[in-house]
Amino acid sequence: MSHRTFTHLDALESEAIHIMREVAAECTNPALLFSGGKDSIVLLRLAEKAFRPGRFPFPLLHIDTEHNFPEVIEFRDRRVKELGERLIVRSMENSIKQGRVVLRSENQSRNPFQSITLLDAIAEFRFDACIGGARRDEEKARAKERIFSFRDEFGQWDPKNQRPELWSLYNTRTHPGENMRVFPISNWTELDVWEYIEREQLQVPSIYFAHWREVIPRDAGLLPVSHLVQPKEGEHVEKVMVRFRTVGDMSCTCPVASDAKSVSEIIAETAMTRITERGATRMDDQASEAAMELRKKEGYF
Amino acid sequence: MSVVENFGLNRAELLRFIAAGSVDDGKSTLIGRLLHDSKSIFEDQLSSIARTSNKRGMQGVDLSLLTDGLQAEREQGITIDVAYRYFATPKRKFIIADTPGHEQYTRNMVTGASTANLAIILIDARKGVLTQSRRHAYLASLVGIPHLVVAVNKMDLVGYSREVFERICNDFAAFAKGLHLSSNIEYIPLSALNGDMVVERGNNLAWYEGHTLMDLLENIDIEHDVNTDDFRFPVQWVCRPQTEALHDFRGYMGRIESGSIRVGDQVTILPSGLSSRIKEILLYKDSFEDAFAPQSVTLTIEDHLDISRGDMLVKTGEQPQMKNEFAAMVCWLSEQPLDPRRKYIVKHTTRVVKGVVNQIDYRVDVNTFNHETIDFLRMNDIARVMMKVQQPIVFDGYARNRATGSFIIIDETSNNTVAAGMIC
Structure with a gap:
């Protein structure tokens, strides 16, 4: 028998494929959340490995804040076309028009409101499981979340009352109206994701690589200038070589100063980085120590 | 580099x-x-x-x-x-x-x-x-x-x-x-x-x-932490694209839980007991001569057999046990105590069956290791029990194989995972 080395990436990949197949087999009507970001790009490759030569046994779903970077949306559509799979887009603009989302100001961050549009989409299509790209290393509350994360009929996560998860025997059962969020890459770190992108030679949107961009230094971050973000009184605009570590809402997703122009340079930088991914780039998570936990309890991814 | x-x-x-x-x-x-x-x-x-x-x-x-x-x-x-x-x-x-x-x-x-x-x-x-x-x-x-x-x-x-x-x-x-x-x-x-x-x-x-x-x-050497002797492949999903190019393709998708397999090996499908040979070992665009635990792969076989989720492929000659009554150590996880009159759901590998806790042999006092006689189980209790399930399951003892020797018990009403079991 040949002994190929079984690396941590092989182990994480095999675990994720196993999880996706469990979802397909045991859930009635699942969907895979695809945003065009790097974590969900990895999910798509894992789904290809799990189900080819067959088609995906679920549609792709994007909850669009309409505050997305244009490069990401363009990438999303190109990738979906390549795969030949079905993409459902549900836009927050609709939730706003219907009065389901009420914003204080036109330009405020839409991240927290994605939950409402997501829950509406879950109700509309009667999804009983949504596969997402969240990772436990991202944030404290995520570190305690199950791979199969049960949500009640209001989409809420109850951290104190989670189902025990043993071996790889996942309890996928839900009553009508309830649903599961399933996180196949729970055990991956940011570095694992980039290593996998390199190994599988996956394409990612251009804004992940270093480029010149106009930014406004605000609080501890660099806010990208766009139609949503303009300098306030006393602020100034700088042109800096940056890349994005996450690609969320343009109004609150900050790039980091970087010269990394290729995946291997990003890996080198990530291996040495001294600031966690969300701490560096998401203003909404810095709002309070429990910001993510509170959003998750309300039905966030 | x-x-x-x-x-x-x-x-x-x-x-x-x-x-x-x-x-x-x-x-x-x-x-x-x-x-x-x-x-x-x-x-x-x-x-x-x-x-x-x-x-x-x-x-x-x-x-x-x-x-x-x-x-x-x-x-x-x-x-x-x-x-x-x-x-x-x-x-x-x-x-x-x-x-x-x-x-x-x-x-x-x-x-x-x-x-x-x-x-x-x-x-x-x-x-x-x-x-x-x-x-x-x-x-x-x-x-x-x-x-x-x-x-x-x-x-x-x-x-x-x-x-x-x-x-x-x-x-x-x-x-x-x-x-x-x-x-x-x-x-x-x-x-x-x-x-x-x-x-x-x-x-x-x-x-x-x-x-x-x-x-x-x-x-510390972890290579031998999984069982490398017995090939066990619980089928998770059957891939039948039914496209023109792949009209007759049937891929059995799952994770090798233990042991290894090579193209040409003879396998037995359980519980049916039918056998065939491995034709291909695939994953996405790769095709392998052999594969081992814990790889997730897609297998095709030489013969046209009826195989579905919950079935297990094993190497012929490396037979597991197949029973509907077995002894197990269980750890009760739920605040809701065991109700011996009730039927529960048992999930074992990729098979889900109904089952009952037929008998509690003893509870282990985890501080003294003494055995106590008892007729109910509460949260945090560890006990040796006799399980009875509706259809036979294909298993190995937990000590020999963690993947095929473990199961969870689910409460049908609340859908909660109420116990973890290890087959003796």
Whole structure:
């Protein structure tokens, strides 16, 4: 028998494929959340490995804040076309028009409101499981979340009352109206994701690589200038070589100063980085120590 | 050569471990120390816990705060449930299942331990082997964790005494003889607070010549932690594209839970007992001559047989057992006690069947290991029971095979996972 080395990436990949197949087999009507970001790009490759030569046994779903970077949306559509799979887009603009989302100001961050549009989409299509790209290393509350994360009929996560998860025997059962969020890459770190992108030679949107961009230094971050973000009184605009570590809402997703122009340079930088991914780039998570936990309890991814 | 190869990261293996101990044993400090000294703590996390330490009027940074997760826990200064931590060295990636050490300990430890390669049992050097140390070692052996490390912590508080360390090792070894441990126990004296023998050797334990904790975590042999003898392939999903090009393609998708397989090998499909030969081993665009646990693959076979989810492919001649009544050790996880009159759902590999707990042989007192007669099961109880399921399941004893010897029990009404079982 040949002994190929079984690396941590092989182990994480095999675990994720196993999880996706469990979802397909045991859930009635699942969907895979695809945003065009790097974590969900990895999910798509894992789904290809799990189900080819067959088609995906679920549609792709994007909850669009309409505050997305244009490069990401363009990438999303190109990738979906390549795969030949079905993409459902549900836009927050609709939730706003219907009065389901009420914003204080036109330009405020839409991240927290994605939950409402997501829950509406879950109700509309009667999804009983949504596969997402969240990772436990991202944030404290995520570190305690199950791979199969049960949500009640209001989409809420109850951290104190989670189902025990043993071996790889996942309890996928839900009553009508309830649903599961399933996180196949729970055990991956940011570095694992980039290593996998390199190994599988996956394409990612251009804004992940270093480029010149106009930014406004605000609080501890660099806010990208766009139609949503303009300098306030006393602020100034700088042109800096940056890349994005996450690609969320343009109004609150900050790039980091970087010269990394290729995946291997990003890996080198990530291996040495001294600031966690969300701490560096998401203003909404810095709002309070429990910001993510509170959003998750309300039905966030 | 790419950057990844330069770092050696692409060859790193994955090791999952659990640290067992109570708050007072310095467990959180030890995990914080491992993360800190292996440079896995990021600056914003460090500044956040420095702020909290300061708010609580502590001097210096309390590393144990790193492993505190939720708002409720931070307010009350306790830890609930299992949290997962990640760190890496060029040799290995590590996943820590961090379980808190209070009343629900049994349930949480069993959960965290179910996937672990290794358990660290923390002992306070001043207190020696306590009831809870015995409980932790028993649970580690029950769940079949392949490697056990006894970390004698707080050596700084006993003057780094060699005598104290050796006495504790002897005490532990004496009672551990009664446990069915699958490998040797490693003993390490350390001070999580000062960092001696965690990642660095430090200057205070010159008399100790063994490994540091990190050395052990990086080097302990985990290749044989999975069963390499018996090929077990529970079918998760059957792929039938039914396109023009792939009209007759039938791929059996799943994860090899143990053993290995090669193209041409004869396999038996259970429970039907029919057999065939492996035609292809596929994954996406790759095709392999052989594959081994724990790879996820797609198999095709030479013959056209009716195979569906819940069936298991095994190598002919490596037969498992097939029964609908079997003895098992169960750990009751739910606040809702066992109702012996009720039918439950049993999930075993990829098969879901109805089942009942037919009989409770005895409950184990996890502190004394005594057997007690009992007619109900409550949360945190560990008991030997007789299970009866509606259709036969294909299994191996848990001691031989963790994947095909384990099951969970689900309450049909609440859908909660109420128990974890290990087949005897």
